[in-house]
Amino acid sequence: xxxxxxxxxxxxxxxxxxxxxxxxxxxxxxxxxxxxxxxxxxxxxxxxxxxxxxxxxxxxxxxxxxxxxxxxxxxxxxxxxxxxxxxxxxxxxxxxxxxxxxxxxxxxxxxxxxxxxxxxxxxxxxxxxxxxxxxxxxxxxxxxxxxxxxxxxxxxxxxxxxxxxxxxxxxxxxxxxxxxxxxxxxxxxxxxxxxxxxxxxxxxxxxxxxxxxxxxxxxxxxxxxxxxxxxxxxxxxxxxxxxxxxxxxxxxxxxxxxxxxxxxxxxxxxxxxxxxxxxxxxxxxxxxxxxxxxxxxxxxxxxxxxxxxxxxxxxxxxxxxxxxxxxxxxxxxxxxxxxxxxxxxx
DNA sequence: GCGCTCGATTTGGGGAATAC
DNA sequence: GTATTCCCCAAATCGAGCGC
Numbered sequence: 001x002x003x004x005x006x007x008x009x010x011x012x013x014x015x016x017x018x019x020x021x022x023x024x025x026x027x028x029x030x031x032x033x034x035x036x037x038x039x040x041x042x043x044x045x046x047x048x049x050x051x052x053x054x055x056x057x058x059x060x061x062x063x064x065x066x067x068x069x070x071x072x073x074x075x076x077x078x079x080x081x082x083x084x085x086x087x088x089x090x091x092x093x094x095x096x097x098x099x100x101x102x103x104x105x106x107x108x109x110x111x112x113x114x115x116x117x118x119x120x121x122x123x124x125x126x127x128x129x130x131x132x133x134x135x136x137x138x139x140x141x142x143x144x145x146x147x148x149x150x151x152x153x154x155x156x157x158x159x160x161x162x163x164x165x166x167x168x169x170x171x172x173x174x175x176x177x178x179x180x181x182x183x184x185x186x187x188x189x190x191x192x193x194x195x196x197x198x199x200x201x202x203x204x205x206x207x208x209x210x211x212x213x214x215x216x217x218x219x220x221x222x223x224x225x226x227x228x229x230x231x232x233x234x235x236x237x238x239x240x241x242x243x244x245x246x247x248x249x250x251x252x253x254x255x256x257x258x259x260x261x262x263x264x265x266x267x268x269x270x271x272x273x274x275x276x277x278x279x280x281x282x283x284x285x286x287x288x289x290x291x292x293x294x295x296x297x298x299x300x301x302x303x304x305x306x307x308x309x310x311x312x313x314x315x316x317x318x319x320x321x322x323x324x325x326x327x328x329x330x331x332x333x334x335x336x337x338x339x340x341x342x343x344x345x346x
Numbered sequence: 347g348c349g350c351t352c353g354a355t356t357t358g359g360g361g362a363a364t365a366c
Numbered sequence: 367g368t369a370t371t372c373c374c375c376a377a378a379t380c381g382a383g384c385g386c
Contacts, residue, residue, distance in 0.1 A: 036380075064347095077382055079347055143347080177355070214357095218371050223356070 020070060020169035022048050025156045027115040029165050029185050033094035033132075034209025037178045038081040042089070043132060044169065045070055046147050047157055058154045063144040071173050082145045086138035089147070093131055095206065096156070100124045115156065116163045117301065128152065165189040171237065179208055179224050180231035183256075187238055191258050193307070193333065198245065198255040225254060237261060294338065295322035304337050 022044055035043065045067070046060040053060070068078035102122045104112035117123050130152035137146040149157065167188045175181050186207070190196045205211045205220060214220035221242075229240045238258055245253040298304045299318045307321075325331050 038381080073381085074383065076347070076384085081381085083347085140347080179356095219358085222372085227355085 020045070020048060021166060022169050023051060023164050023166050024185065025115060026163040026165055026189055027096050027098070028094075028156050029189050030207065031094045031096035032206035032209055032211070033092065035092055035178060036085075036088070037181070038085050039089055039092060040178050040181055041071055042067065042082070042085055042145070042147075046149075048169070050149070050157060058149040058157070060147045060149075061144050062147070063142075065143070070169065079143055082143070083138050083140075086136050086145050090131070090133055090136050092133075093129055095127060095129045098126050098128055100126060113155075119297075171235065175231050175235065177227065177231060179228040182208060183228040183240075184232050184235070187232060187240065187256070187258055190256075191238065191260060192336065194258050195243075196256045196258070197307075198243075198253045200253055204254055221254075229256065291322050291325050295319075295325060298325075298334060298337055301337055304334065307333070 024044075024047060028047075042062065045062060049060050049062065050058065062082070064075055064078040064082050067073075067082055068075040071078070073081075099114050099117045100123055101112045101114060101118045102124060103118070103120065104110075131150045132153055133147055134150045135146075135148045138144075139146070165185065165188050167185065172181050172184055175184065186196060199207070201217055201220065202211065204225065205214065208224055210220070210224060214223065221244075225242060229242055232238055232240055237260070239261055241257040241259075243255045243257055245255070295318050298321050304321070321334065324334055
């Protein structure tokens with residue numbers, strides 16, 4: 001879309017579109033970065049708009065009017081925020097993990113870099129750091145911001161179809177802290193499992209972009225984790241409980257337990273989808289050989305590895321997955337991942 | 347849009363209490 | 367005695383609204 005085309009038809013978010021369904025790559029959801037609230041809102045809306053435009057390029061125009069409507073703030077404040085954000089966004093960075101498919105790399109095939117682990121399990125992980133944007137501009141006269149995403153961000157946005165999280169943007173507009181919004185996105189990703197994966201304190205700090213802050217664990221907990229949890233709890237959709245793991249007296253890991261408070265409307269709900277989406281209430285009876293095969297394959301899947309207990313060895317984890325697959329109730333937790341490891345139900 | 351103001355939130359520091 | 371947790375306070379920063 002050219003600037004002239006945009007100016008002639010600028011309104012994307014309007015008062016009659018209350019629901020803004022956001023779809024973000026899980027890699028982006030779990031990436032480490034630190035933005036202001038306005039910057040995070042703007043990037044979220046820009047990614048959403050990019051998907052909706054479907055023009056194939058990676059530039060977005062957002063007017064102050066749209067930003068005001070989407071966030072339910074005054075237009076004058078939206079002008080201020082867009083202008084201020086235009087000055088800071090170019091220097092903002094994010095860090096995320098990618099997977100190198102070793103088979104493709106060895107055979108010099110294209111697309112060796114992916115956002116989810118290859119199913120065959122032969123991959124290397126690499127932590128990458130990038131700028132969010134390649135260029136940004138603010139049009140004072142017309143009151144809109146222009147964003148051109150960097151190549152790595154284009155990659156993440158294009159690869160959203162592999163593993164992604166959906167939620168309704170309108171449910172986050174009352175959240176007044178960046179940390180709360182980020183936590184809400186993470187909770188939307190993990191809500192079907194009823195808990196996040198257990199993460200080391202440094203992983204949590206990285207997630208919130210505060211790795212070099214809060215030398216005291218307690219300060220990180222009280223100033224980042226607990227306030228964010230309180231905001232998400234007060235929003236009403238989830239009840240979150242913080243679980244901490246200690247070695248002796250030292251807190252090493254945090255995990256958040258998630259309880260859904262409402263039955264969601266499937267047309268409006270936030271929803272996490274990894275690779276595929278299937279009903280999970282039908283028990284699949286497997287042969288002994290299938291149990292062995294798929295317990296082993298599931299154990300290699302990063303999303304399933306989040307279910308492992310701290311310090312749990314792989315053989316024990318596989319055995320536990322095998323027994324879960326035999327249990328009609330426990331199998332439901334694994335059903336969403338079975339197709340990912342090649343299981344086809346009859 | 348700009349400048350100003352106000353309230354809320356975030357952040358850092360210090361010290362007391364507690365656990366080992 | 368040392369490390370960690372907890373509480374309190376003040377300063378800095380951010381979000382939002384108002385008048386022009």
